[in-house]
Amino acid sequence: MPEPASTFGAGIDSIYYIILWITGAIFVLVETALIVFIIRYRHREGRVAAYSHGNKKAEIVWTVIPFILVLFIVYASNDIWLEVKRADQGGAAPADALPLRVVAKQFEWNVTYPGPDGELDTADDFVKRNQLHVPIGRAVRIDLGSEDVIHSFFLPDFRVKQDAVPGMTIPVWFEATRTGEFPLACAELCGLGHYRMRASLTVHEAADFDLWQSQEIAASGSPTGASEIDTERANEAEISEGEESA
Numbered sequence: 001m002p003e004p005a006s007t008f009g010a011g012i013d014s015i016y017y018i019i020l021w022i023t024g025a026i027f028v029l030v031e032t033a034l035i036v037f038i039i040r041y042r043h044r045e046g047r048v049a050a051y052s053h054g055n056k057k058a059e060i061v062w063t064v065i066p067f068i069l070v071l072f073i074v075y076a077s078n079d080i081w082l083e084v085k086r087a088d089q090g091g092a093a094p095a096d097a098l099p100l101r102v103v104a105k106q107f108e109w110n111v112t113y114p115g116p117d118g119e120l121d122t123a124d125d126f127v128k129r130n131q132l133h134v135p136i137g138r139a140v141r142i143d144l145g146s147e148d149v150i151h152s153f154f155l156p157d158f159r160v161k162q163d164a165v166p167g168m169t170i171p172v173w174f175e176a177t178r179t180g181e182f183p184l185a186c187a188e189l190c191g192l193g194h195y196r197m198r199a200s201l202t203v204h205e206a207a208d209f210d211l212w213q214s215q216e217i218a219a220s221g222s223p224t225g226a227s228e229i230d231t232e233r234a235n236e237a238e239i240s241e242g243e244e245s246a
């Protein structure tokens with residue numbers, strides 16, 4: 001797995017490894033038993049098969065052991081899920097989180113930035129297509145939506161994966177711990193162009209993020225103009241490619 005780039009990345013990995021060790025050990029046991037049985041009970045002249053009509057003791061054992069294992073996995077992963085989903089805090093992101101809106105559609109990600117005032121749905125918001133930019137060391141809250149079908153917002157390096165469902169706004173949060181460029185991919189087969197529904201996530205130093213935001217606003221002329229230009233370009237690109245719609 002890629003080196004984690006979010007605060008809860010290592011915690012998510014620890015659940016993976018716990019499950020991998022449990023299922024790995026069971027896999028080895030089952031395959032070993034299979035091979036032993038194949039050899040030991042192979043066909044021999046004159047030997048007749050014995051028929052079993054069930055064994056209560058065996059059934060109890062193979063029900064209770066998985067039950068205990070699943071309970072253990074629930075217990076072992078509870079803390080990290082509470083941190084990721086924040087269910088005990090209404091599912092909200094940390095209070096000082098940077099708010100962003102990500103709307104998926106076939107086959108792109110549109111990201112709305114709050115602009116200098118740090119608030120969405122104000123005049124200085126601007127939209128970028130397939131470009132997610134965030135500052136390091138600050139929680140980011142993403143209001144995730146979809147315009148058409150179900151997509152899945154997947155940041156492998158951050159161990160973040162969340163379905164984007166039309167008609168719903170689903171909050172996602174994470175805090176980056178490394179600067180750099182990372183992939184954002186769609187992890188739900190959403191049509192013919194699914195394979196190219198990718199974007200990049202750039203993690204900036206805090207000051208560089210503010211600089212980037214002001215450059216974007218300056219480059220677009222007016223704070224609100226950017227979204228229209230981007231949408232127009234997107235439409236042109238789609239028409240000229242002409243392979244769309246699933």
Ligand SMILES: [Cu+2]
Pocket residue numbers: 104105106107150151152186187188189190194197
């Ligand atoms: Cu998609």
